[in-house]
Amino acid sequence: MxxxxxxxxxxxxxxxxxxxxxxxxxxxxxxxxxxxxxxxxxxxxxxxxxxxxxxxxxxxxxxxxxxxxxxxxxxxxxxxxxxxxxxxxxxxxxxxxxxxxxxxxxxxxxxxxxxxxxxxxxxxxxxxxxxxxxxxxxxxxxNVRNVHIDLSPIRAWKWKMVLCLSLVFLLMLSGSYMVGIGASSSCSSWPLCKGLSIPEGLTYQVHMGHRYISVLSLAFVGYVAIELITHSNGSRLIKRIAHSALGLIGVQIILGAITVWSGFSSHMKVTHLSVATLVWLSVILMSILVERSFSKIVFDSDMTVEKV
Structure with missing residues (x-):
């Protein structure tokens, strides 16, 4: 079973x-x-x-x-x-x-x-x-209750992960809102919109707002991933998940630009959403790792458990 x-x-x-x-x-x-x-x-x-x-x-x-x-x-x-x-x-x-x-x-x-x-x-x-x-x-x-990561202070890291999850979730919802009000194809240039960082008009501002949320959320996810790699205590599992998050961030940024340059083709829009979902799931995994790190059990990528 x-x-x-x-x-x-x-x-x-x-x-x-x-x-x-x-x-x-x-x-x-x-x-x-x-x-x-x-x-x-x-x-x-x-x-x-x-x-x-x-x-x-x-x-x-x-x-x-x-x-x-x-x-x-x-x-x-x-x-x-x-x-x-x-x-x-x-x-x-x-x-x-x-x-x-x-x-x-x-x-x-x-x-x-x-x-x-x-x-x-x-x-x-x-x-x-x-x-x-x-x-x-x-x-x-x-059989594994926790994964040990050398993080300090603990409370600060818990809030980091809450913020990380919130930003990525907000990013996906902002994209849905942008599409919902018909602003998805309003800015046909990248990274600026009509050569402006803050263009006039609601649809343009909503579109650029989504881009700014993207920069903020993906940069923060990248920061958290790098910190996890730094404090991974040699765990290949932690490093792989964090490296995956970093790679997905890079892919998502490139896809965002290609989506604009391709004239907002339906296939690129779908791919953009799919990779955003993968970024979300990678952040979920990182959050689980951080939550599980506050204990006395170490779990490495070889699936061995040893008490500290």
């Missing part, structure tokens, strides 16, 4: 990432009303084979698969791992989030793609992915 739970947990995380990517493609290709009704599509279980309809329908089907996987996770957890409080809470949370995301998906269609509903929908999807990442970590390393 442990192997089954591990497989379902990993599949849930992968499918949640695919769901976010598909959601981005639905939005970028303007296929949100490819299925104008809910929960059916054009009043049918199997809809017409049309481009926009198929894109929206694939998003719904993937969401259904995700719901089944998360429900399966919760059932297995309650049967076999109820005594693991953190894992149980995480599974209940994931179940509640996937139900909420499904309901909001229906409301999004009913309200004919209201931008603020789509923003909340994306936020819940990202929190769900973070929750599933935590479940994967908690179960794969169930």
């Amino acid at each position: 442990a192997l089954i739970y591990k497989i379902v947990a990993l599949l849930s995380l992968v499918v949640s990432f695919i769901q976010i990517t598909l959601g981005g493609f639905v939005r970028a290709s303007e296929s949100g009303l490819g299925c104008p009704d809910w929960p059916l599509c054009h009043g049918q279980i199997i809809p017409p084979m049309e481009f926009h309809t198929l894109i929206e329908y694939s998003h719904r089907l993937n969401g259904s698969v995700l719901g089944i996987l998360v429900t399966t996770l919760l059932i297995i957890c309650l049967i076999n791992y109820r005594s693991a409080k953190r894992l149980t809470i995480a599974n209940y949370s994931a179940f509640g989030l996937v139900v909420g995301a499904g309901i909001l998906g229906g409301i999004t269609v009913i309200t004919e793609l209201a931008w603020w509903i789509r923003l909340i929908h994306l936020g819940i999807a990202q929190i769900l992915a973070a929750c599933l990442m935590y479940i994967v970590w908690e179960f794969l390393f169930a």
Whole structure:
């Protein structure tokens, strides 16, 4: 049963990432009303084979698969791992989030793609992915209570991670807001907008606001990642996660520029969102590492545990 739970947990995380990517493609290709009704599509279980309809329908089907996987996770957890409080809470949370995301998906269609509903929908999807990442970590390393990182002072580092998570989450929501009000393609140059750092006009300012939040959040994530590498006590696991975060930051900056230079092609928009999700998940992992570092157990990348 442990192997089954591990497989379902990993599949849930992968499918949640695919769901976010598909959601981005639905939005970028303007296929949100490819299925104008809910929960059916054009009043049918199997809809017409049309481009926009198929894109929206694939998003719904993937969401259904995700719901089944998360429900399966919760059932297995309650049967076999109820005594693991953190894992149980995480599974209940994931179940509640996937139900909420499904309901909001229906409301999004009913309200004919209201931008603020789509923003909340994306936020819940990202929190769900973070929750599933935590479940994967908690179960794969169930025998490990903490990872030791030489961080001081502890309280300051806890606030650093809270700020890090908040900034990246705000970055993703600001991107959704920018797209929602039609400001995503307002600035056709990079890094400035029409040669100005603060252009006139609401749509231009919203677009540049997203860029400034990007600079602030990615710079702070980079700082935290470098600090973790510096204080990793030689742990290859910590270094790999921090290096991954740094690499993703670099890729995301380049993708942001290419998205502008490509004329805001739908494929680049989707890729930009996907990498943003990976940055978010890397920050989730770093936060778990920091939270687990405040103990007397050391865990290295060779999966050996030794008491200090």
